[in-house]
Amino acid sequence: MSVLRIGLDFDNTIASYDELFLRLATREGLLAPDFAGDKRAVRDAVRVGAGDGAWQLLQGRAYGREIAGAKLYDGVIPFLETACAAEHELFVVSHKTQFGHGDDVDLRHAALDWMETVGLFDAGRTGLSRDRVFFGATRDEKLARIGALGLGIFVDDLPEVLLEPTFPSATERWLFDPGGRHVDTSRLRPFQSWAALRDALAGTRVHG
Ligand SMILES: [Mg+2]
Known part of the structure; x- marks a missing residue:
């Protein structure tokens, strides 16, 4: 072989990053504390509620200084x-x-x-x-x-x-x-x- x-x-x-995005988004008040969902659900809800800029910032944080939570x-x-x-x-x-x-x-x-x-x-x-x-x-x-x-x-x-x-x-x-x-x-x-x-x-x- x-x-x-x-x-x-x-x-x-x-x-x-599913758990990490959920935790960051709720911690920063971008989503309701009882929101549940994977990364995609968090992305869609953050974009609708707070805008794409907020989602971009959240991504930068998750892939950077918060990556230990992945x-x-x-x-x-x-x-x-x-x-x-x-x-x-x-x-x-x-x-x-x-x-x-x-x-x-x-x-x-x-x-x-x-x-x-x-x-x-x-x-x-x-x-x-x-x-x-x-x-x-x-x-x-x-x-x-x-x-x-x-x-x-x-x-x-x-x-x-x-x-x-x-x-x-x-x-x-x-x-x-x-x-x-x-x-x-x-x-x-x-x-x-x-x-x-x-x-x-x-x-x-x-x-x-
Ligand atoms: Mg990929």
């Missing part, structure tokens, strides 16, 4: 261990500007520090290290990086990223969709958990 090169998105694929999705580490044990090569490719709105925190450093804290860079186990994490300032830069790395598989929570016309045609499009929200996935392989992603990876036959 030959080696696969596997790329992973970061925000909302490895890191879950959660590692269940099953990420076992997936990495399985991939690493099979000697596949792992990368993180993220669309992330260096700075957010209204804050001077370096969002890329914050993300890297968070990855370190949750144990992603235990390289002997996870196959990941800082030099395998790539940030692009735009979606186009991210897609160009996926192509340049020659990835066989890319995992992302956004169908619109995987379905971009410039997405590399040789890369398999694996959709991480924990809510089972996306209906039309005919050109994607959808997965509702990292356990399912791991099973698929373990069952993937590599030719070449």
Whole structure:
């Protein structure tokens, strides 16, 4: 079996912000204290009630100085261990500007520090290290990086990223969709958990 090169998105694929956004939005009075919902529900309600500017500020905070409140999705580490044990090569490719709105925190450093804290860079186990994490300032830069790395598989929570016309045609499009929200996935392989992603990876036959 030959080696696969596997790329992973970061925000909302490895890191879950559902609880963090809810907590920040209610704490800052942007939503009622009893509001309930995931990141998408919080986003929609904040935009309607307080405007897109308020949502942008909240994002800058969540991805920056408050990132410690993000959660590692269940099953990420076992997936990495399985991939690493099979000697596949792992990368993180993220669309992330260096700075957010209204804050001077370096969002890329914050993300890297968070990855370190949750144990992603235990390289002997996870196959990941800082030099395998790539940030692009735009979606186009991210897609160009996926192509340049020659990835066989890319995992992302956004169908619109995987379905971009410039997405590399040789890369398999694996959709991480924990809510089972996306209906039309005919050109994607959808997965509702990292356990399912791991099973698929373990069952993937590599030719070449
Ligand atoms: Mg994402």
